[in-house]
Amino acid sequence: MQAPKALAFDVFGTVVDWRSSIAQQASGFVAQHLPHISPEQFADGWRALYQPAMAACRSGARDFVALDTLHHEMLQLLLAQHGLPAALQHSAEVAELALAWRQLQPWPDVPQGLAQLRQLLPVVTLSNANVALMVAMNRFNGLQWDAVLGAEVSQHYKPAPQAYLRTAELLHLQPGELCLVACHHSDLAAARDCGLQTAYVARPNEYGGAPAPDRAAEQVWDFHANSFGELAEQLAAVL
Incomplete structure (x- = not known):
């Protein structure tokens, strides 16, 4: 890989x-x-x-x-x-x-972990959120991205293939050169179907400890981590 x-x-x-x-x-x-x-x-x-x-x-x-x-x-x-x-x-x-x-708060590991990941590679959003929403959220929680991309830019909501492929295209990358980071197996599965690499970060408390609704879509992903910091360590080892 x-x-x-x-x-x-x-x-x-x-x-x-x-x-x-x-x-x-x-x-x-x-x-x-x-x-x-x-x-x-x-x-x-x-x-x-x-x-x-x-x-x-x-x-x-x-x-x-x-x-x-x-x-x-x-x-x-x-x-x-x-x-x-x-x-x-x-x-x-x-x-x-x-x-x-x-006005959503990040998980505790995110501010430092995202900064570590950004030192390694460009980091962009591939979210269903619109640009104004993301800009407001970033100003609220202080997170920094290299670009805000996703559904509004592609005019398609995930898991439509265009959302993933357009993001890669805008970065002048082949799909296999872009890695989706997500806690949702269904999102990762759709990205993999488009040729993207996949990184799963576990968020067991997303639904208050209840099982994730998309757990049946779980696969063996390219990366698997319990925090952004752990993902940064894994990526640093292969870069």
């Missing part, structure tokens, strides 16, 4: 702890409007609408729209499912809460 020439990162779950971050930001809203559930259950319910929301864009049933827009629509649908009034669903309060995904 040749050494990769750049690293592309999934973000939600791999880089940032979306569940704890969303639960924390939504805690006041949940206490006021949905006191029968926990903030963590609220975060899980919101995230559960993620793949169905993107499916319409993938199928061509609707034009590509930015993830910020989908997050807002998902939140409105979640509130409707809980029987909350339409006036609240369309309120400024809900529009503001929909942007909570712009």
Whole structure:
């Protein structure tokens, strides 16, 4: 296996702890409007609408729209499912809460580990997040990338092949020269099908300790690590 020439990162779950971050930001809203559930259950319910929301864009049933827009629509649908009034669903309060995904905290190993990886290779995002979302998140959590790429740039949501192949193309790399770093087996499987190298970083607490929904897609990946620092050590040995 040749050494990769750049690293592309999934973000939600791999880089940032979306569940704890969303639960924390939504805690006041949940206490006021949905006191029968926990903030963590609220975060899980919101995230559960993620793949169905993107499916319409993938199928061509609707034009590509930015993830910020989908997050807002998902939140409105979640509130409707809980029987909350339409006036609240369309309120400024809900529009503001929909942007909570712009303020997600990284996992503890990420700041130092990402800096170590960036010393070895270019690091870019290969996320379903739109550019404005990623820019806001990076300014919030201080993470530094060499480029913000992914779905909005390619106009295709993962796991569509175009999301992976367009990222490699923009970096002037062959697919096999780019390595996807992710904690999701399904994401890595789609990247491998496109010819990318694969690096799995375990995030056992992404779903609060519950089993990952895509565990059936697990394979033997090119790299396997428990932290970004450990991945940096593995890559340093082959570069």
